Amino acid sequence: MVQLSKRVTNMSPSATFAIAAKAKKLKDQGIDILSLSFGEPDFVTPKSIQEGAIRAIESGAASFYTPSAGLPQLKEAICAETLQTTGVKYAPTETIVTDGAKYALYLLFQVLLNTGDEVLIPAPYWVSYPEQVKLAEGQPVFVETHAATKYKVTVADLEAKRTVKTKALVINTPSNPTGMIYTKEELTAIGNWAVQHDILIVADDIYGKLVYNGYTSVSIVSMSEAIKKQTILINGVSKSYAMTGWRIGYALGNETIIQRMTDLASHSTSNPSAVAQYAAIEALTGSQQSTEEMRQAFETRLNQIYPLLMKIPGVTCEKPEGAFYLFPDVSETAKLCGYSNVTDFASALLEQAHVAVVPGIGFGAPDNIRLSYAADLLVLEAAMKRIHDFVIEKMK
Structure with a gap:
């Protein structure tokens, strides 16, 4: 029998994809499932972007x-675009385009880490960070956070977990x-x-x-030149432009790191899809x-369904400031x-109320569930009603 590598046998499946x-x-069995599991905008890629791709194909x-x-x-x-949004200047030689932002992270960890190097990851976390490390x-090292502090780490939290093996920190x-945003002072x-x-x-x-709702997001690279030099910036077009299927992400930062990521990409994927790059x-x-x-x-959906969520018995939830997820504590x-x-x-x-949510255990928060509000408002409202009615019935 073929023996698989330790690196894959130690890997946990994606909780998000498992639920989806x-x-x-x-x-497929004909059951009316309302899915709030995937972090994927329900919008079609804007027409102008589609047309940019078509021009590239036809030419x-x-x-x-x-x-x-x-x-x-x-x-x-x-x-x-990065200069416009962050005020920070990068050169093309400090930039790599990748098959989605997820692959940019994968490349970075592959070129950065040696066996046993530690990466600090605030928890709750996106499910793929620890697996990619x-x-x-x-070695992923989790830094616990709490709702009382809006699920954000402090320097004291990080210092308590730092060792001589600490090589990187994910922010x-x-x-x-959680949908929470770090302030300029915190960053x-x-x-x-x-x-x-x-x-x-x-x-x-x-x-x-x-x-949403008057909040602003700033990038840590804009805090100072020294912090910029200490940072690899990861971004992409999937979420903001409804382009999840196009698979275009990118990384910006230290030219030597970017070059080694490029070398690795050349041996693994060659290059991202050409037509998707023209669309981007x-x-x-x-x-x-x-x-x-x-x-x-998204802002309208958040503001309309958050009160409905909070009417469900036992639920506590910090109102998100960004992204498109609700992350309530439903342990009670x-x-x-x-x-x-x-x-x-x-x-x-899922099985009885026919609403798909992602258990928080996959994000390092076993008391929570994640609900995506990147879905049609009518679907969201119907899902909130099903969950509410399900809980009320179970409490009888």
Whole structure:
């Protein structure tokens, strides 16, 4: 029998994809499933971006390999857009285009980590951070946070977990799954601490344009030149431009690190899809009206369903400031319904109430569930009603 590698046998499946697959299976059986599991905008990619891709196909430009680090004109567009949104200047040689922001993170950990190197990851966390660290033979070190502090780490929290093996720190703002945003003051303190101890900052800004109700999101790279030099910035077009299927992400930072990521990409994927890169050029350089319209729609959904969520017995939840997720603590709700843990409660929601949510255990928060509000408002309202009615019935 073939023996698999330790790196994959130690890897945990994605909790998000597992729930989505189970929901799809039930849906294929004819069951009316309302899915709040995937972090994927329900909007179709804007027409102007589609047209940019079509032009590239019809002209023949999309027919050929591109440089492994991405089309020069796309890298220039990324640098220009980053300068506009963060005020920080990068050169194309400090930029790599990747098959989604997830692959940018994968490449980074592969070129950065040696066996046993530690990466500080605030918890709750996006499900793939620890798995990608482990795949690079690194060690994820979780830094616990709490609702009382809006699920954000402090310098004191980080210092308590720092060792001589600490090589990097992941900062995701706005956060998946909590939707919380770090302030300029908080990022400055964290950035200065990382510079002091020569810890690389991995800044995942993928939700940076999706902020609501007067909140603003700033990138840690804009805090100071020293912090910028200590940081690899990760971003992409998937969330803000409704382009999840196009798979275009990017990383900006230290030229040597970016070059080694490019070398690794050249041996693994060659280059991102050419047609998707041309679409991304249009996304970044064209009208931003569709992005703002989608942001406003997410804001409306959040403001309408958050009160409905809070009416469910036992639920506590910090109102998100960005991204498109609700991350309620439902441990008390699960108990009221007779379940010993939240994972069982989430399974019952899917199998009995036919609402798909992601158990928080996959995010390092077993008392919570994640609900995506990147879905149609009518679906969201119907899902909240099903969950409410399910809980009320179980409490009888």
